[in-house]
Amino acid sequence: MAAAAAALALGLAAVLAAALWRRRAAGGAGRVCVVVLGDLGRSPRMQYHALSLARHGRGVTLLGYLQTKPHSDVLGNGNIRIVAISDLRPLQVGPKIFQYVVKVIAQAMQLLYTMLKIDQPSYVLLQNPPGLPSIAVAWVVCLVWRSKLIIDWHNYGYTIMSLIHGRNHLLVQIAKWYEKLFGRLSDYNFCVTNAMKEDLWEKCSIKAVTLYDKPASYFKETPLELQHRLYMKLAKVYEPFKAQYVTESVNSSAERSAFTEMDDKNGCVIKTKGRPALLISSTSWTEDEDFSVLLKALEDYEQYINDGVKLPSLVCVITGSADLGVCLHKSSSGLDLPMKVVDMFGCCLPVCAIHFECLHELVKHNENGLIFRDSNELAEQLKMLFLEFPTLEGKLHNFRRNLRASKQLRWDESWDQTVLPLLRQNE
Known part of the structure; x- marks a missing residue:
């Protein structure tokens, strides 16, 4: 030495x-x-x-x-x-x-x-x-x-x-x-x-x-027309994005994805009434067990659906426009915060985040999201949040409304x- x-x-x-x-x-x-x-x-x-x-x-x-x-x-x-x-x-x-x-x-x-x-x-x-x-x-x-x-x-x-x-x-x-x-x-x-x-x-x-x-100024809710173009492009490659769910649309010629449809006459885009929920996780995995927390919760949630409860037929886990974000960031010191949640909030996207010491400085439980400690608690939160989905009722919608009303400071x-x-x- x-x-x-x-x-x-x-x-x-x-x-x-x-x-x-x-x-x-x-x-x-x-x-x-x-x-x-x-x-x-x-x-x-x-x-x-x-x-x-x-x-x-x-x-x-x-x-x-x-x-x-x-x-x-x-x-x-x-x-x-x-x-x-x-x-x-x-x-x-x-x-x-x-x-x-x-x-x-x-x-x-x-x-x-x-x-x-x-x-x-x-x-x-x-x-x-x-x-x-x-x-x-x-x-x-x-x-x-x-x-x-x-x-x-x-x-x-x-x-x-x-x-x-x-x-x-x-x-x-x-x-x-x-x-x-x-x-x-x-x-x-x-x-x-x-x-x-x-x-x-x-x-x-x-x-x-x-x-x-x-969040930087470019993190914001994606316009519906842009979401539709993204979904249609992804549908060419990924099966979950294809229009495979029964909708109540009377326009048989509408251009459809699993989440949106566009009227071919006036170009108006709407969200399909029978659409699945779109869930993303944009965090850096530190250990295999972190990702297993999300997988276990989704397995429990899938079993909940199969038990006959009337809930969305599919939860897609992808990166993109979403209805809910899941954060599995665990701070090594307990003193830093997940920046991806900041970006999600910039897009008015509610979050379920795993608990650690100072997370409350960012995620306000029952206000802009939920905090969980294990896969069982996350599974219960998913059941509760998606119970009335995709209607504009329930906690998921309230969280998004709170984020919109908060008028968060931007980075600049x-x-x-x-x-x-x-x-x-x-x-």
């Missing part, structure tokens, strides 16, 4: 010297470098940050991996420059801990060199996690550039590592120590929940401002109220 530490010090010194030699002139006051040591396309919150900064005329360097294509608004914005870094392949020689140390050293040198080549920023806005080694590298870069370091805390990296290694593993303990130590060196901090804000202060003495995830409004004043007061 001593040899590895010496190699790291020499490597960082060499990279720092080379980068400073190639150092450019300042790129203008107010420039911000937004850093993600991960896939930019799968980092919507940091893309939103970049777009908000650009909207206020700031030059933005968006730095990260380009494994997935970023949003078209980001790609087409003239104030945003994307700087791609390559995702290093792990070394396949030696013990796992040795491979990990070598990868961290290589990432540190790569990130330091890349950041010191860009135009001088006034601020470095860093996503955490992943924070090892990005927090330390960003701090060094800010010392060189005399920039302000802002960390946006989405979760704790060490709690995510503990899902694989266990909380008492040496790597997890080192990551926990590292995160607390270097996290304190930041100038400003944002976080995603009030629970995380309190935890950062109590355990790390880090003062943060809560910036809740909010929330960002302008929370982040913009901080940047302005420091210039």
